[in-house]
Amino acid sequence: MIRCWETSDPHYNCYHDEEWGRPVRDERGLYERLTLEGFQSGLSWLTILRKRDAFRAAFSDFDPDAVARFGPKDVERLLGDASIVRHRGKIEAAIANAHATLLLREQGTPLDELMWSVAVRRRRAPRSSADWAATTPESTALSKRLRAAGFRFVGPTTVYAAMQACGIVNDHLATCWVRRAVEAERASVLTDPLS
Numbered sequence: 001m002i003r004c005w006e007t008s009d010p011h012y013n014c015y016h017d018e019e020w021g022r023p024v025r026d027e028r029g030l031y032e033r034l035t036l037e038g039f040q041s042g043l044s045w046l047t048i049l050r051k052r053d054a055f056r057a058a059f060s061d062f063d064p065d066a067v068a069r070f071g072p073k074d075v076e077r078l079l080g081d082a083s084i085v086r087h088r089g090k091i092e093a094a095i096a097n098a099h100a101t102l103l104l105r106e107q108g109t110p111l112d113e114l115m116w117s118v119a120v121r122r123r124r125a126p127r128s129s130a131d132w133a134a135t136t137p138e139s140t141a142l143s144k145r146l147r148a149a150g151f152r153f154v155g156p157t158t159v160y161a162a163m164q165a166c167g168i169v170n171d172h173l174a175t176c177w178v179r180r181a182v183e184a185e186r187a188s189v190l191t192d193p194l195s
Contacts, residue, residue, distance in 0.1 A: 023167035038153035054083035067098035100150035125174035
């Protein structure tokens with residue numbers, strides 16, 4: 001079984017096989033991926049993956065409506081929570097991004113529409129990890145649009161990682177055993193924009 005990356009960690013393998021690159025269209029799921037990718041900045045993804053359940057508990061299961069109600073006491077609570085990454089800027093960004101998510105919804109361009117507006121329908125499958133880009137013109141454009149909407153910790157690299165995670169782009173290697181399944185799932189989402 002060929003995967004995009006080799007690891008003996010079962011959580012990482014499960015994430016690769018069952019989640020990475022598979023389309024995420026719901027607001028909560030997209031907000032979660034953006035938040036976790038923001039927290040990952042400067043750290044290993046495995047660190048974030050191992051703390052994911054703790055992040056979900058700390059951030060009200062990434063419900064943007066609930067997180068938008070967080071105040072200064074919640075920031076202090078989260079800074080004291082050793083089960084997550086304790087970084088004031090990233091915690092405050094997660095709260096600001098919840099507010100921005102609600103504002104997008106109110107303004108009639110929900111987060112899923114904004115993020116999926118840059119979806120890459122088809123492109124050549126990467127042959128090796130050397131073919132993976134850190135940023136793309138699409139991630140740069142989306143980063144600018146997210147920042148203009150009030151999002152923080154959403155630079156082009158973080159945004160591209162979220163695009164990969166959410167299936168907005170399929171970066172599974174050409175030889176990866178799940179690439180075709182992911183591409184089929186993406187095709188159905190791109191054909192039916194309401195799914």
